[in-house]
Amino acid sequence: MVGALALLVVCQLIGEIVVHGLHLPVPGPVLGLLLLVGWFALRGGPGKEMAGTADGILSNLSLLFVPAAVGIVQHGQRFLTQGPAIVLALFGSSVLTIIVTAYAFLWADRRFGAKAAGPAAESAGHDPFDTDTGAGGAADKGGGPA
Amino acid sequence: MEKGLGDIWVYLSASPLLWLGATLVAYLAGLWIYTRTHRNPFANPVALATLCLVTLLLATDTPYATYFNGAQFIHFLLGPATVALAVPLWRHRADVRRGALPLAIAMLAGSATAVVAAVFIANTLGADRQTVLSLAPKSVTTPIAMGISERIGGIPSLTAAMVMVTGMLGAIFGPLLLRWLKIGDDRAKGLSMGMAAHGVGTAISYTMSPLAGSFAGIAMALNGLITALLVPLLLTWLM
Numbered sequence: 342m343v344g345a346l347a348l349l350v351v352c353q354l355i356g357e358i359v360v361h362g363l364h365l366p367v368p369g370p371v372l373g374l375l376l377l378v379g380w381f382a383l384r385g386g387p388g389k390e391m392a393g394t395a396d397g398i399l400s401n402l403s404l405l406f407v408p409a410a411v412g413i414v415q416h417g418q419r420f421l422t423q424g425p426a427i428v429l430a431l432f433g434s435s436v437l438t439i440i441v442t443a444y445a446f447l448w449a450d451r452r453f454g455a456k457a458a459g460p461a462a463e464s465a466g467h468d469p470f471d472t473d474t475g476a477g478g479a480a481d482k483g484g485g486p487a
Numbered sequence: 488m489e490k491g492l493g494d495i496w497v498y499l500s501a502s503p504l505l506w507l508g509a510t511l512v513a514y515l516a517g518l519w520i521y522t523r524t525h526r527n528p529f530a531n532p533v534a535l536a537t538l539c540l541v542t543l544l545l546a547t548d549t550p551y552a553t554y555f556n557g558a559q560f561i562h563f564l565l566g567p568a569t570v571a572l573a574v575p576l577w578r579h580r581a582d583v584r585r586g587a588l589p590l591a592i593a594m595l596a597g598s599a600t601a602v603v604a605a606v607f608i609a610n611t612l613g614a615d616r617q618t619v620l621s622l623a624p625k626s627v628t629t630p631i632a633m634g635i636s637e638r639i640g641g642i643p644s645l646t647a648a649m650v651m652v653t654g655m656l657g658a659i660f661g662p663l664l665l666r667w668l669k670i671g672d673d674r675a676k677g678l679s680m681g682m683a684a685h686g687v688g689t690a691i692s693y694t695m696s697p698l699a700g701s702f703a704g705i706a707m708a709l710n711g712l713i714t715a716l717l718v719p720l721l722l723t724w725l726m
Contacts, residue, residue, distance in 0.1 A: 423614050
């Protein structure tokens with residue numbers, strides 16, 4: 342648990358240092374994510390400890406957004422005066438983004454995707470980690486993600 | 488009695504404990520209602536917890552800075568949680584490698600759609616310039632969105648609020664929309680949720696399936712990059 346947390350924080354820290362040092366347009370944690378994937382590639386995958394810690398954090402991901410969401414309280418005035426424009430823009434944009442992304446992927450996958458019968462089933466076959474953290478693991482827990 | 492309570496309030500309101508505790512309890516209450524309503528998207532726990540906490544802050548006249556002093560410990564975990572997305576990404580590396588080109592095409596299309604649609608609708612409905620600029624990066628995860636907003640002349644904290652509203656709208660309407668469109672491919676589901684609703688969409692996608700969650704995580708991580716590069720280009724054309 343502590344070892345895995347340390348690895349996560351160190352990856353983020355290196356990510357932040359590199360991003361700020363080189364003025365990259367990427368956020369530090371995203372670079373940290375890539376670093377950790379690289380680490381897994383070197384080590385042949387996440388250990389049991391890291392897998393458990395990551396699943397624990399990610400199955401409660403929703404909670405982590407609450408503090409930022411409450412920040413809306415600072416912009417009450419603007420939401421009161423321009424509320425309809427803002428909400429309609431957010432709503433319309435979200436709906437269109439979902440439709441365009443989903444259909445663009447389905448189209449491109451048929452057009453350019455590697456021909457594979459069942460991508461999900463096949464990867465589960467490759468990957469021993471899939472089985473012990475299947476949908477049931479995340480969804481059945483009371484503290485599962487929202 | 489009255490004075491005693493007042494003293495306790497003065498003590499508690501100055502310590503991070505109160506709002507840290509309130510955030511955890513509000514979220515647990517939201518989660519309880521969410522599971523009790525059979526995961527009704529309208530009972531999204533983030534939305535419920537936010538509503539409850541905003542009401543509390545307004546009722547007690549507490550500034551956001553005081554609230555955040557306590558809640559920052561939870562907020563801080565967003566960074567390590569983003570790094571932890573490496574684990575599901577690693578598990579699904581075969582799917583990702585196989586779908587690299589379709590992924591890239593879908594993400595470019597989705598990112599451009601999010602920015603253009605938001606800016607166009609807000610402009611048409613008469614939102615002011617600062618609001619429109621703050622809206623442009625709203626589909627991206629909070630820290631990146633705030634950075635983009637600052638660079639293009641928006642208000643970063645307003646962008647953060649819009650990012651959260653976007654996340655909640657995506658969490659509420661995304662699953663309904665995907666069901667209505669009869670999209671069955673978990674990769675397409677996760678990808679579109681992550682593109683439209685960043686981390687909140689990713690959290691929802693994990694409840695659909697780990698594969699959907701991984702694709703949502705990829706979409707969220709890369710959408711930040713793509714949008715950071717696309718927004719300045721699109722804005723010169725749109726504004």
